[in-house]
Amino acid sequence: MKRLTMGNEAVALGALKAGMTFFAAYPITPASEIMHILAEKEGEIEFVHAEDEIASIHLVIGASLAGSKALTSTSGPGMSLKQEGIGLAHMMEAPLVVVNVMRVGPSTGMPTLPAQGDILQAKHGSHGDYSPLVFYPCSVAECYRYTMEAFNAAEESRSPVILLLDGFLAHLSETVDLSKIKVEPKLRTFKPLGHGNRHFTGLLEKGGIPRTKDTAYYREWYQRITDKMQKTANNYRFFEYLENKTADTLLIAFGITARVIRPLKHRYSLFCPIRLFPVLEEELKAAAAEHERIVVVEMSDGQYQGEVERVLKRDVLSVPILGGGISLKEIEEKLHAL
Amino acid sequence: MRYKNYIKWSRMPTTWCPGCAIGIVFKQLTFTLEDIQMPKSEMSVVSGIGCSGRAAGYFDLDSVHSTHGRALPIAEGIKRANYKLNVIVFSGDGDLVGIGGNHLLHVARRDVNLTVICINNETYGMTGGQMAPTTKKGTKTLTSTHGSAYFPMNIQQIVTSTPKHFYARSSAFRISHLQKCIKEAIAWEGFAFVDVISYCIENFGRRMGFKSPFEMLDKIKQDYRINYKPEGLLGDFELGILKNDDQKS
Incomplete structure (x- = not known):
């Protein structure tokens, strides 16, 4: 309903x-x-x-x-x-x-x-x-x-x-x-407390025993954690890409900003990442390859622009919308002034 | 089940200094668990940070060693998610009353069915012996070099400020009384706090002139007396149990 x-x-x-x-x-x-x-x-x-x-x-x-x-x-x-x-x-x-x-x-x-x-x-x-x-x-x-x-x-x-x-x-x-809207819920992959002799701790540990002086183990552990996060992230590639074949500029925006700039889709290509981190590297690279200019429009002073620049390894412009007010008119003016 | 079965022997020896009070209290807790025949699958131990915080890892059952001061909210989360688990919080005074003091006020107010065993050694032992909120006025520590200017926190009055409460004060010396307190605290339906008068020899006692852990234990023996039928609050040097099941007022 x-x-x-x-x-x-x-x-x-x-x-x-x-x-x-x-x-x-x-x-x-x-x-x-x-x-x-x-x-x-x-x-x-x-x-x-x-x-x-x-x-x-x-x-x-x-x-x-x-x-x-x-x-x-x-x-x-x-x-x-x-x-x-x-x-x-x-x-x-x-x-x-x-x-x-x-x-x-x-x-x-x-x-x-x-x-x-x-x-x-x-x-x-x-x-x-x-x-x-x-x-x-x-x-x-x-x-x-x-x-x-x-x-x-x-x-x-x-x-x-x-x-x-x-x-x-x-x-x-x-x-x-x-x-x-239907999403199949995933089940818990480990048993709750009361089912063994596990030790959950904020320390680096292996098999319930703290390994607080073990540099080699930390590196091994960190690699496992990072791989696990990237592996999971690969199953959650959420984004929206509105390609405009005539546009030479790609606008990247998320949240309410992506909604506000939507009417600009006739002049620009729009990329809206929904999974912000880990950054959607492949998708961003593919979209950016088709465009001369990349602009991130966001309500911060270039926080995500820096991330995009790091991933694309090329200049990315920023349109910061600060102080809580946002309007399409202001964004258009700032885009023209770039 | 024997008390030995509650201990994770692969973790021995403990991090605690020889003669430390935490070992005494830890062992009395395992004796109590044997006494009431608590199944390991029906309990969990939660600790904060500090010397006492290491206790959780020495139990041969599912345990949680949280961040500094957060043992109480984590324990509350566990208890509320699974009412069948007996959740025992084993931590120190700096953790429970200092950095975790706000949680103590509110978890006690919400009367969550937890058993809290607080190793009260009047100092921050693991970090080298700084002033704790429980340090007595005038005591010299690393962070009160001219003697603490403040009165210690009155844990008794904080815990007993709610109409329904359980507060017990025992000591590392009176071990049978300590066992009795822990047993009653586990049986209590609601928030139960056991304040265990303890000591830290290496980072606190030696600076105050004590030569051995025995001297500190003996001082506790001399200073504290058990009051079996307390009327009102416990005196400064009294051990005993204060409980009130009044749900109405």
């Missing part, structure tokens, strides 16, 4: 559909609606309004190890607090999903105008090397679908998967028929 649905609502419904049974979070605009909707499901799912963001991510890690599919949601300031737990979940290989509805920062910034400034934080937020899976939908229907895909990717990779939204998309209401 078609129904007017908000982005945040679609995330909550997608999580329930994916089999999520544990949710913990701390209220923060513009992510709170996810919490409100799931609070009504208390009883069917375990719901915790935690004391802070740090507690909520660790609650979710505990629940994940105990066998639940678990979710937490937040916005920029909360995401900064969650980084400790995200690193721990990578180290413990605990599958879970973290939703970050981006708003203007740093710090409290401009509550709660939308932004896309947490792109590199999603990749590098916690200390140390790791390569997370990051998805960023660009419509309400996609919020629903990619929440389910995020849960699947989490199970497959045994890692915390980050689902990015922006304040616009989270509060965008669209008429959609969610019942037509």
